[in-house]
Amino acid sequence: MLSLLASRLVTAATDLLFPPTCAACQADLATPHGVLLCSSCEATIRSDTLPRCLRCAMPCRTILQSSVGCSHCREMKLPFAAAAVLGNYDTSLRAVVIRAKYPHGEQLALAAGQLLADRIQELAARGDSPFATIDAVVPVPMHWLKRMVRGASAAESIARGVASRLNVPLLSSAVGCTRFLAKQGSLSQRKRARNVRSAYRATGQFELTGASLLIVDDVLTTLSTTISMGKSLIAAGAAQTLVAGIARSTSIVS
Ligand SMILES: [Zn+2]
Ligand SMILES: [Zn+2]
Numbered sequence: 001m002l003s004l005l006a007s008r009l010v011t012a013a014t015d016l017l018f019p020p021t022c023a024a025c026q027a028d029l030a031t032p033h034g035v036l037l038c039s040s041c042e043a044t045i046r047s048d049t050l051p052r053c054l055r056c057a058m059p060c061r062t063i064l065q066s067s068v069g070c071s072h073c074r075e076m077k078l079p080f081a082a083a084a085v086l087g088n089y090d091t092s093l094r095a096v097v098i099r100a101k102y103p104h105g106e107q108l109a110l111a112a113g114q115l116l117a118d119r120i121q122e123l124a125a126r127g128d129s130p131f132a133t134i135d136a137v138v139p140v141p142m143h144w145l146k147r148m149v150r151g152a153s154a155a156e157s158i159a160r161g162v163a164s165r166l167n168v169p170l171l172s173s174a175v176g177c178t179r180f181l182a183k184q185g186s187l188s189q190r191k192r193a194r195n196v197r198s199a200y201r202a203t204g205q206f207e208l209t210g211a212s213l214l215i216v217d218d219v220l221t222t223l224s225t226t227i228s229m230g231k232s233l234i235a236a237g238a239a240q241t242l243v244a245g246i247a248r249s250t251s252i253v254s
Pocket of ligand 1 (some may be wrong): 022023024025026027037039040042250
């Protein structure tokens with residue numbers, strides 16, 4: 001009881017010294033401690049209402065069931081059952097994704113992750129959705145050297161926001177990145193697939209047998225990274241993998 005009172009007093013004192021501000025626009029927040037976005041930024045980040053393919057998260061004319069797929073993914077072998085995003089990369093989400101890559105963007109990544117969890121719960125509420133069962137969240141890992149240089153991992157911060165909102169464990173060290181990867185954005189589609197092939201491996205730190213695992217990344221582009229991650233988790237015994245990201249890049253990379 002005393003410790004609860006002490007922690008509330010610390011929170012109140014911190015709010016007085018450093019009033020909470022919106023993680024996106026830095027406007028003062030006249031809301032209780034813990035809320036990270038102002039209502040305007042939250043509405044912008046949530047604003048995408050495009051129907052999407054449930055299998056690859058590309059925008060479509062109608063919402064397509066995950067087992068069917070769209071013209072973009074129908075021919076692709078995917079190790080995950082469904083994919084979800086907050087919107088397209090060529091919108092205001094681009095700024096969110098870029099800021100989330102750096103240490104000062106951690107709160108924004110966390111807030112965006114919480115909104116992504118809301119999107120996943122909306123999808124899970126539709127009958128027979130693969131998103132209905134999520135046992136844990138696994139972020140796409142960064143090679144230790146890159147992590148040291150960057151100082152933050154966007155995927156991990158976003159995944160932390162998702163896991164806290166879904167109230168499931170965050171397994172940050174369930175999969176390791178086995179080598180220093182070239183920047184995916186600088187490569188063609190074929191080279192991206194080759195770049196990440198077998199780059200991810202389950203560490204064995206967690207028992208994954210039979211689990212339904214949500215893989216979280218910042219942007220979904222060619223899906224090469226999430227395909228490689230999904231394969232590593234299935235090889236480690238996962239029953240099902242799912243994918244979620246802040247934004248979907250819709251530009252086709254050849
Ligand atoms: Zn704001
Ligand atoms: Zn698709």
